[in-house]
Amino acid sequence: MIxxxxxxxxxxxxxxxxxxxxxxxxxxxxxxxxxxxYIDGYRGLVNNNYIRxxxxxxxxxxxxxxxxxxxxxxNAIVFHYKVEHEDGTVTYEDLSDQCVRxxx
Numbered sequence: 001m002i003x004x005x006x007x008x009x010x011x012x013x014x015x016x017x018x019x020x021x022x023x024x025x026x027x028x029x030x031x032x033x034x035x036x037x038y039i040d041g042y043r044g045l046v047n048n049n050y051i052r053x054x055x056x057x058x059x060x061x062x063x064x065x066x067x068x069x070x071x072x073x074x075n076a077i078v079f080h081y082k083v084e085h086e087d088g089t090v091t092y093e094d095l096s097d098q099c100v101r102x103x104x
Contacts, residue, residue: 003033006050006103009072010041017068025053041073046081046095048102 005028007021021037028035035053038044051070081095 004036005033006036006038007070008038008041008045009068009070012072012074013067021053021069029054037070040071042076042078043073045099045102046076046078
């Protein structure tokens with residue numbers, strides 16, 4: 001069975017979050033778990049935009065950097081998500097089922 005963990009930040013940048021990402025990545029590697037980070041919080045989850053963090057340089061050297069290497073979102077609510085259509089109309093849709101599919 002493949003074991004995976006994903007990190008997602010919501011609510012804006014938090015000082016020290018890169019240290020949390022690094023700690024999760026190192027712990028995951030120790031236990032043979034694949035580690036991913038969703039880019040820009042829930043927006044990344046909705047759009048299935050993520051990076052794999054284990055076994056690469058993406059999470060090394062991040063401790064002195066401010067903010068979060070994976071970004072965050074401050075107003076993305078997956079149950080009432082703003083969708084802009086090609087014709088210029090805007091609707092608000094429940095994309096929670098899409099998020100569940102993307103996690104799998």
